[in-house]
Amino acid sequence: MDKNMKILIVDDFSTMRRIIKGLLHELGFNNLEEADDGNTALPLLKAGNFDFLVTDWNMPGMTGLDLLKNVRADARLAKLPVLLVTAEAKREQIVEAAQAGVNGYVVKPFTANTLKEKMDKIFERIATTAQG
Amino acid sequence: MSALDSRTQDYLAKARELVVQIEAGNTERADELLDELSGLRESRLFQDLGKLTRTLHEAISNFQLDPRLSSLAREDIPDARDRLRYVVTKTEESANRTLKAVEDSIPLAKRLSQRATEHQEQWERFLRREMDVKEFRMLTHSLREFLGGIISDSTSLGKNLSEVLLAQEFQDITGQVINRVIQVVQDVEDGLVEMVRVCGSRIQASPQDDRKAPTMLEGPQIDPKKSGVVANQDDVDSLLSSLGF
Numbered sequence: 427m428d429k430n431m432k433i434l435i436v437d438d439f440s441t442m443r444r445i446i447k448g449l450l451h452e453l454g455f456n457n458l459e460e461a462d463d464g465n466t467a468l469p470l471l472k473a474g475n476f477d478f479l480v481t482d483w484n485m486p487g488m489t490g491l492d493l494l495k496n497v498r499a500d501a502r503l504a505k506l507p508v509l510l511v512t513a514e515a516k517r518e519q520i521v522e523a524a525q526a527g528v529n530g531y532v533v534k535p536f537t538a539n540t541l542k543e544k545m546d547k548i549f550e551r552i553a554t555t556a557q558g
Numbered sequence: 559m560s561a562l563d564s565r566t567q568d569y570l571a572k573a574r575e576l577v578v579q580i581e582a583g584n585t586e587r588a589d590e591l592l593d594e595l596s597g598l599r600e601s602r603l604f605q606d607l608g609k610l611t612r613t614l615h616e617a618i619s620n621f622q623l624d625p626r627l628s629s630l631a632r633e634d635i636p637d638a639r640d641r642l643r644y645v646v647t648k649t650e651e652s653a654n655r656t657l658k659a660v661e662d663s664i665p666l667a668k669r670l671s672q673r674a675t676e677h678q679e680q681w682e683r684f685l686r687r688e689m690d691v692k693e694f695r696m697l698t699h700s701l702r703e704f705l706g707g708i709i710s711d712s713t714s715l716g717k718n719l720s721e722v723l724l725a726q727e728f729q730d731i732t733g734q735v736i737n738r739v740i741q742v743v744q745d746v747e748d749g750l751v752e753m754v755r756v757c758g759s760r761i762q763a764s765p766q767d768d769r770k771a772p773t774m775l776e777g778p779q780i781d782p783k784k785s786g787v788v789a790n791q792d793d794v795d796s797l798l799s800s801l802g803f
Contacts, residue, residue: 438619439612489775513612513616514775515787515794517787517788519775520788520798532791532794534612535608
């Protein structure tokens with residue numbers, strides 16, 4: 427996994443953004459940017475060569491799921507790996523996110539290890555798909 | 559197996575070993591086990607605290623996003639503040655007008671009473687035939703002056719009473735204004751009650767939740783045993799892998 431990859435962290439809760447940022451720093455990622463909901467995140471994604479998106483689901487304005495749908499609908503962003511980090515824990519919600527094309531789903535509260543595991547898995551799969 | 563089950567099993571395993579160790583008289587190991595048990599409970603406490611913080615934050619976010627409530631906060635409450643200031647101004651004006659009319663009237667009433675008393679005494683003296691012609695002439699002049707004074711002072715008193723009457727017009731205006739403000743307060747109260755209901759229903763996981771649309775965002779689940787809810791990351795993972803992830 428490229429430690430220099432550019433990651434966008436989207437959460438309406440600045441404390442949660444700081445937590446995720448801290449965890450990613452710990453994992454060796456330093457090229458990090460933040461947005462507080464889908465509406466502010468989408469223009470950033472369209473403008474700036476991001477390699478990975480970590481987003482909350484339940485946010486004012488545009489939710490994380492709508493952001494994911496917008497990303498998948500945009501030809502240039504369609505292949506961007508997206509990890510949902512959310513407190514939403516209903517089975518049908520997870521199924522909905524999977525159908526919308528999420529790459530990983532982490533339920534809050536979560537640990538640094540879970541985050542690392544999911545990211546490893548996402549990039550492993552991307553590498554396998556690219557080779558195959 | 560869900561996290562709660564495995565956690566409960568952890569508790570049980572340690573509790574069983576604790577009993578065995580205490581019975582065997584192995585106090586050192588028993589103390590260790592007690593520490594481990596309280597450690598388990600603490601980690602759970604922090605997780606619950608995290609969930610609660612999130613619930614509160616989301617409830618507050620929802621509260622801000624309700625368009626009716628945000629218009630209450632942005633328009634109605636500042637408007638209510640202006641209206642209440644207007645009520646303060648109007649009632650103050652009215653109080654000043656009323657007080658001035660009363661303060662102007664009291665000396666008039668006093669003067670009328672005093673002069674009437676003086677003339678009554680003189681008139682009694684005249685009736686008792688204690689008054690000579692010279693004094694009676696003075697009394698008739700004085701009475702003429704006094705009657706003129708009664709007309710002018712009673713006219714002034716009448717004007718002042720009208721002023722007091724008119725000064726009460728504020729009640730019609732402030733009554734309407736205050737009724738509007740009461741409506742705003744009522745709306746705020748409804749909003750707060752709704753917020754409490756939202757928070758409360760999340761915390762208590764009320765059965766109403768089941769009737770919500772599937773796409774409705776619910777925030778953190780407090781009861782992992784609730785149907786249709788994943789208990790932890792492992793459940794998410796197994797669900798996703800069943801979907802081909």
